[in-house]
Amino acid sequence: MTLPLDAGRTVNVPFRAYRRLALAALRSLTAYPMSFAFSMLASAFSALAMLYLWRAVLSNGRASSGFDWPHMKAYLLVTFVANSLVSAYTDYQMCLRIRQGDIAMDLIRPLDYQRARFAEACGFGLYEAGAGIGAVAVATLIFGGLPAPSLRSFGLFLLSAVFVLPLRFGIVYTSGLVTFWTQNYVGVQAARIALVTFLSGSLVPLAFFPGWLRVIAGAAPFAGMASTPALIFGGQLQGAAALRAVGVQAVWTVALWLLARAFWLRASRQLTVNGG
């Protein structure tokens, strides 16, 4: 049953393989529905707290930093869905496999490591986005409807939303690779979550930041992970400014992908697989 070495097969891994991998990731989540439900519940509660908090702040009917209550509501709900993407599965699994040496089994597969992890993140993302949108639907029932964006804004919003997952993946994947050096991920993950939550504007909209910090956050990859699509959805970001923000997202998506790749090359030399 031995075949000639690598006979008649193309070097490129068929796209189908990555699609199947994404579906496998999605299916593995459905194997533990309770665990997923609890993590959704946890983030839904923190979103709920944010909604109540901002409703109290904006209860006098006046707008603050360009946000009135309906727009703040829309902003918070969009960032909630954005935040649920590439939450913890990708890096959690990656780090566990790096620590336990099971990464060896990932490396004997004829797949590019980064693309394979991205495919899995997309699979998880389908589940996360679905659950997030469901939670938003429930929230709008409780807190009332959202301001409808214009058709043009909505189109731009969809475009902007597409970049959220790859951007977040870039950060999550790169921070996960730090495990090669630290062998422990808890601290790195906490730092990453704090940084992303703060600078992506999902804790406080960037409009509330001091000017200099707002400029930094706007130019960094983080705004594109939550703030940009949320502002476009609410109509606070329009026209040329919105296009420019989506452009920043696109540039960072490519840049983070390449940075992660360079990082992987260093990290893989660091690999030690202990025990069998």
Added chain:
Amino acid sequence: MRATAPKTHGPDLASLLSYGDIFDRRHCYIAGMALIDVSDLTKIFRRPQKRPGLLGSFRHLIERRFTDHVAVDHLNLSVERGEAVAYVGPNGAGKSTTVKMLTGILVPTSGDIRVAGLTPHRDRVTNARNIGVVFGQRTQLWWDLPVRDSLELLRDMHGIPEARFRRTVERLDAVLKLTEILPSTARRLSLGQRMRADLAAALIHEPAIVYLDEPTIGLDIAVKDQVRAFVKQLIAEGTTVMLTTHDLGDIEDICHRIVILDEGRLLYDGDLQAVKDNYARERTMHFQVATPITDPAALAVRLPGATITRGDSDREIAVTFDRLAIAAGDVLSAVFEHAEVVEVEIDEAAIEHVVRKVYAGELKLAAQRAKEAA
């Protein structure tokens, strides 16, 4: 040490054709080169050196100290197409590290590896198509998916056409009895079932080279035998197999060549039978006799070179002899002349004894002696 010079027989037309696609990709495959060629391979791990206790851990944060651990030390090895090589050595000898470098998982510190003309860590993805790997302590199955789905995922990754995939599954099923395990998820399998499924996963793309790293670890005798029979069949079909194991029973009837490694260095590389002939010549026959032997000295004279020892009672004797110098039949007839034999038992020298002696430093193999003399 085994010579790495080209073998007298050049590659035949068929193997040249099969290397065709490697030529196409401009990898420098040289005709006549071994399938696996390792030269001067070294892997050094840097380990943090921490002083004991909490204070020691804190001190490590400020004053970082590391020690270098040489896992593989200037290893030279060459494996021809179709060979079955046993790769043995005590814990920490560097066996697994070698396999991880051969499969492209680990990057060597220095030295050169060629597997079918590829450098594994640089051409990892292409190399992965040529090889099948089983690490006995790990699984490559998707934990939450049925085994069948895992195999189908691998089918897509390797780009195997559906018809050929189905044929291979059928063939693997015949030996590995997959039917009962295909529908269950990997996490529900017993260790023996998991190992069969992992073997199937490693072989689903019909790789030309198979690395088995402790494939029988933790398995019961029955499953062990199944796995051994399966590996034997693989070798008979022409697959190149590199078998790493602690269980010397794995290699004895599977491999013709044995490579012994200790502390990252090659101790011995050669024919398994030659090792046995040279170092495992001792054979012991245990006799139970009806009446005590009256004249053991006379028996000793009859069997020069043999050692005769008395057993627990005076009705038991053991004769230890060089099996190449004295035939078992001669020993039998000699004992028959002196006593009425009730029971006979033969202890065959096993490769296990040799390897154990090598580990313990009691036995220096020829290659080792030559090295020390140099």
